[in-house]
Amino acid sequence: MVLISMMMACLHANRPPTNLPAAPISTVVTLAAPESAEAIPAPSSVRSAINSALTAQGLNIIEGAQAADIQALGTPSGRIAAVLLASEGKLSVLVDASARPRTEISGRYPWQIDLTITVAEEGRNPLTDTVRIPVSLSYIHEGEGDALAAAAMRIARRTTLLVERFRKDS
Amino acid sequence: MTALLALTLLAGTADAGARVGGYVRVMARPDLQGGEGRLGYWNLTGRLMNEGPYAALDFDYDVLAPEVDMLTPWTTVHMRIEGGSVGGADPGNGRLDNFRLSQLNVTAGNVLINGVTWKVGTLEESMGDLGLYDMRLATVFSNTVGMSGRAQWNNVDWVLGVGDAGYSIRGDRYNPIITAGSTLRVGLGEHAQVGLGGQWSTEAVVQGHIYAPYNTPNVNYEDWLRGEVIQSYRADNPIMADRFPDPELGKASSGHLFGYLGFGKLGPLKWNSSYIRLEKRHPDGPSEQTWADETHAIHATALTDERTVLTIGNEALFDAIPERLHIAWGLLYGRHKDGDNDMMPSEHDRWYASSVLRIQTAITPTLAWLMETAIAKEVSTNGNFVREHKDSIFANTDGVSDSRGLEFGDADTRTTWQGKAGFVFNPLGPGIYSRPSLRLLYGVQRSNENNAFSNQFITSLDQYNAFGTVEQHWHHMLALEAEAWF
Numbered sequence: 037m038v039l040i041s042m043m044m045a046c047l048h049a050n051r052p053p054t055n056l057p058a059a060p061i062s063t064v065v066t067l068a069a070p071e072s073a074e075a076i077p078a079p080s081s082v083r084s085a086i087n088s089a090l091t092a093q094g095l096n097i098i099e100g101a102q103a104a105d106i107q108a109l110g111t112p113s114g115r116i117a118a119v120l121l122a123s124e125g126k127l128s129v130l131v132d133a134s135a136r137p138r139t140e141i142s143g144r145y146p147w148q149i150d151l152t153i154t155v156a157e158e159g160r161n162p163l164t165d166t167v168r169i170p171v172s173l174s175y176i177h178e179g180e181g182d183a184l185a186a187a188a189m190r191i192a193r194r195t196t197l198l199v200e201r202f203r204k205d206s
Numbered sequence: 207m208t209a210l211l212a213l214t215l216l217a218g219t220a221d222a223g224a225r226v227g228g229y230v231r232v233m234a235r236p237d238l239q240g241g242e243g244r245l246g247y248w249n250l251t252g253r254l255m256n257e258g259p260y261a262a263l264d265f266d267y268d269v270l271a272p273e274v275d276m277l278t279p280w281t282t283v284h285m286r287i288e289g290g291s292v293g294g295a296d297p298g299n300g301r302l303d304n305f306r307l308s309q310l311n312v313t314a315g316n317v318l319i320n321g322v323t324w325k326v327g328t329l330e331e332s333m334g335d336l337g338l339y340d341m342r343l344a345t346v347f348s349n350t351v352g353m354s355g356r357a358q359w360n361n362v363d364w365v366l367g368v369g370d371a372g373y374s375i376r377g378d379r380y381n382p383i384i385t386a387g388s389t390l391r392v393g394l395g396e397h398a399q400v401g402l403g404g405q406w407s408t409e410a411v412v413q414g415h416i417y418a419p420y421n422t423p424n425v426n427y428e429d430w431l432r433g434e435v436i437q438s439y440r441a442d443n444p445i446m447a448d449r450f451p452d453p454e455l456g457k458a459s460s461g462h463l464f465g466y467l468g469f470g471k472l473g474p475l476k477w478n479s480s481y482i483r484l485e486k487r488h489p490d491g492p493s494e495q496t497w498a499d500e501t502h503a504i505h506a507t508a509l510t511d512e513r514t515v516l517t518i519g520n521e522a523l524f525d526a527i528p529e530r531l532h533i534a535w536g537l538l539y540g541r542h543k544d545g546d547n548d549m550m551p552s553e554h555d556r557w558y559a560s561s562v563l564r565i566q567t568a569i570t571p572t573l574a575w576l577m578e579t580a581i582a583k584e585v586s587t588n589g590n591f592v593r594e595h596k597d598s599i600f601a602n603t604d605g606v607s608d609s610r611g612l613e614f615g616d617a618d619t620r621t622t623w624q625g626k627a628g629f630v631f632n633p634l635g636p637g638i639y640s641r642p643s644l645r646l647l648y649g650v651q652r653s654n655e656n657n658a659f660s661n662q663f664i665t666s667l668d669q670y671n672a673f674g675t676v677e678q679h680w681h682h683m684l685a686l687e688a689e690a691w692f
Contacts, residue, residue: 070272071280071315071323072358134274139284139309141264142229143335143342144639144691170227172691174523174639175477176334176363176391177399177468189635 062100062123079185089192125158135180144172147183155202223268233687241659251580251624252562253340255649259295262288281314323356338536343481349374361393381417382410401466409458420453420505436497456507460488478522487513512545536562550612551591558584568636578626589613596675622653642690651681
């Protein structure tokens with residue numbers, strides 16, 4: 037059994053490393069709950085997951101804009117402009133997330149995460165992607181932050197992919 | 207159905223107002239011991255390998271979507287189609303007649319009162335479940351169509367609803383069953399939740415309505431059980447001119463109360479959910495009995511109105527080693543009582559207790575080793591109900607063969623142990639409740655009951671039984687399964 041477990045451990049699929057050069061990047065994650073019209077602090081685990089994934093791709097995380105400042109702005113263009121201003125025009129990622137609950141199904145609490153991921157750098161057109169991620173939580177008391185945290189790995193993968201594509205064109 | 211499927215396709219476009227989710231469970235469990243693909247009889251020894259296929263398609267359409275930064279009205283149409291059949295995985299072979307439109311409602315928020323969500327249609331609300339058993343003890347309105355309001359303020363979540371459960375309970379013998387209920391859940395900081403809820407249903411009593419709750423007068427309970435009400439009446443009233451008694455109006459009501467206590471985020475304890483539920487079952491409708499070319503509907507409201515169920519359940523989920531070792535432990539106790547029946551074993555006169563322990567070890571982030579053990583005891587409080595051997599007696603009284611006896615088999619207790627183990631693929635990462643999960647499992651069961659799983663064996667002891675009888679107390683099974691919420 038131990039041998040089987042060790043053999044299986046070797047089978048874990050890994051993403052191939054990128055050949056792109058190292059670069060600084062800032063990340064911002066915002067979260068909103070449309071049904072209650074609230075802006076909620078995004079759980080730190082989501083930004084950590086994104087930062088870890090980007091670091092694994094050879095990028096250096098730098099300080100950028102604060103999520104609360106970005107959430108207060110009204111338009112997508114205003115938000116990305118503020119993110120670039122805070123990072124002094126360096127490569128930046130803005131993840132705007134909204135979370136909505138759905139009806140309980142078979143004992144689980146499904147949530148819908150809608151993401152708008154924007155990758156930008158001064159002097160280039162931003163690259164924007166929208167994606168919807170389904171999440172199912174185990175407990176009724178879990179809220180928007182828990183739903184976003186449950187999707188952290190998937191958000192990180194998607195963000196990394198988008199950043200890589202953006203960098204390939206530079 | 208076609209319209210729903212068409213709308214489902216529309217949901218593929220990200221910006222459309224349609225949203226689709228659902229649940230699927232499908233498996234191949236060829237049973238080489240004569241069973242029908244389930245390790246045991248039911249979920250008392252855990253849901254794993256004891257449930258069949260299932261599929262649910264859940265659909266929302268935002269007629270008016272909520273705005274992120276404005277408390278404007280919004281409204282959504284919600285539908286769900288679900289059923290327990292998949293092509294090639296069960297006798298139903300996925301036919302659509304196994305599926306039903308189980309939920310349809312329209313919700314509207316920020317209408318009249320900010321922060322309140324109104325719902326009209328099917329009203330089911332649940333406060334969580336015992337995942338190892340797939341049981342939801344803290345549920346209301348699972349049978350009710352009507353209107354509810356949900357108010358949420360900070361850590362308080364309050365639902366109040368009223369409606370009709372007549373079609374759910376009576377089907378084509380519809381009679382209105384007015385149902386009202388409420389749930390209240392309060393968050394006590396980050397580490398605890400308390401909830402209460404319940405519902406009460408009362409059936410309409412209208413003289414002359416053939417489906418109203420009635421009682422056939424002077425029915426002896428044992429005669430009713432044996433299907434001998436008419437026979438007994440004619441023994442006392444042999445002249446056919448004596449009219450079989452007309453039914454008399456009765457009263458039928460039902461309901462339940464539940465309590466919920468949840469706590470967690472304490473060290474390795476991720477969350478513990480405790481539930482208690484006390485239920486009074488709704489009385490049965492009439493059933494037909496025939497004797498000597500004479501057929502009557504026997505109305506038995508008063509003979510079935512003292513059925514109660516007490517259920518207590520607990521489930522704890524531990525992240526023993528984060529991202530590596532996960533443990534879920536469940537306990538369940540149930541006590542069913544039927545105050546009208548003191549002579550025949552039935553599902554309404556029994557108690558049971560069970561414990562299920564599941565341990566899942568992540569070998570890699572996407573591959574895990576699962577082990578589960580479960581022990582359960584079911585005891586009939588009205589005599590024997592289990593055949594322990596292939597040649598056990600059938601009808602008996604106190605274990606003594608009696609063709610008029612109301613007991614069955616030679617034991618009043620069924621004790622079952624199950625063990626399950628195997629590999630699980632979790633593409634979304636480790637965790638006992640990480641889904642989708644693709645499983646390769648081996649399961650084993652030991653029970654004192656002979657062939658304690660659904661099967662097609664001939665149990666007759668008749669000498670002309672061409673197939674013979676089989677005695678098996680161990681049951682082994684391999685399973686390839688997939689389960690997903692999406």
